[in-house]
Amino acid sequence: MTARHPLDDATTLTPTGERTATGATHPAYANMAGPFGGATAATLLRAVLDDPARIGEPIALTVTFCGPIADGGFEVSWIEKRTGRTVQHWTVDLVQNGKVAATASVVCARRTESWEHRPATMPAAPAAAGVPPLDIGARLAWLQRYAFRFIEGPPQFAGAPGDGPQSARSLCWLSDLPERTLDFLSLAALSDAFIVRIIQVRGKPGPMGTITLTTYFHAGAEALAANGARPILGVADANIFHGGFADQEASLWRDDGVLLATSVQASFYRD
């Protein structure tokens, strides 16, 4: 018997009524304060994925992180906003101590046979097996949940080398620890696993956090399962750090060049 993966535990929801459930933060995904945002994103996505009325597969997920989530329990509720022939829209709320701490919109859809074209191609990268994983040391629990094999743009936890801002671009093989066969839950979490750009660019940790995250899933369940537990290639970059807010854009690839997801996020930082 295989032990359950901590991501399955962290995203477990216990039904309490009609499209309401309780969940709890999990120490394996603890962040500086409260949980890793990717675990929260996966939890909200799971509420929809496990709903018997869900059609097709997720194609888009937007999560807003509205306030701090304290370690402990929370309530999740979700609404089927509209279901068409092939596309279905949901919203999800996460409430803790009577306050909304996160919201999500989830779009599910039945993919169809169609004309296909893939103008974006995977960035060149050496095979994951040849790239040593980052030594996370004793840092935050959620960082221990991933093997980060940086080819370019590692986080600068100890301060940026040299003068001026470093490049905001990272190229990195990512995989769950312990190993986990890729699915929508892990992919949703992985889309938030790029360490906040400002740590790399500025090398000056300070108050910071993701405010909103949008991920588009470009591959179906079979294509994810076919990845097995192999590392996926992530590339992340940023356009701007301004007025206390920054952005990030990222894409995630199967090692044979199949685009799995693209993602953007807005985050805050304070001096």
Next chain:
Amino acid sequence: MTARHPLDDATTLTPTGERTATGATHPAYANMAGPFGGATAATLLRAVLDDPARIGEPIALTVTFCGPIADGGFEVSWIEKRTGRTVQHWTVDLVQNGKVAATASVVCARRTESWEHRPATMPAAPAAAGVPPLDIGARLAWLQRYAFRFIEGPPQFAGAPGDGPQSARSLCWLSDLPERTLDFLSLAALSDAFIVRIIQVRGKPGPMGTITLTTYFHAGAEALAANGARPILGVADANIFHGGFADQEASLWRDDGVLLATSVQASFYRD
């Protein structure tokens, strides 16, 4: 006295109660069926912008287009989900004939004095004055609301030239018609004004439409007002067309190189 701009009319909401209002589609922004999605996005954003409890300025807007909007009236309702010291989260619903036709999440924030860094730079482009506007002909009303000065990647309404897919990249000066001083409403609409990528790539119009649109605003009200009615530079591209769904990513720039917004969207297409 200056006549009101049609975008102001198209986004007008008439209060009917506590954070509820009615609006109506406007013929000036008519699309193939129902309104141009950018006008809908601007309408949902306006509900929040005009709310007296709103703090700061919008930094992120996600709109989901849940179903067709028929020409005519609709109801809009909005909820203040959470307000922190500097960041505020809202959700908005647009309902027509008892069905949710669109939802939005809006993040507002007070920008602060902070460290600043702008790694992304505006693509090189000839001045707008030297680029002739696209001849829209008698096409859809909403297309008449914009001057599209394509430098690269015009839509292929009459079929793509040559064999195989065309580049998904467009570079284009965009401005409101009639002229309008840039603000968050027009910028929200402009972020959806790139003509759906598949028309350009495939040159084969068919059923298609935006499903969800996320726009990050990277400039404040003053920076937008300083643009006046000058054309802004837009660049759009796509990563994938697969299973009946496609993506788009775009950025919008003031002509002096200030990044105004970045935007992504997912759309459907049928053969």
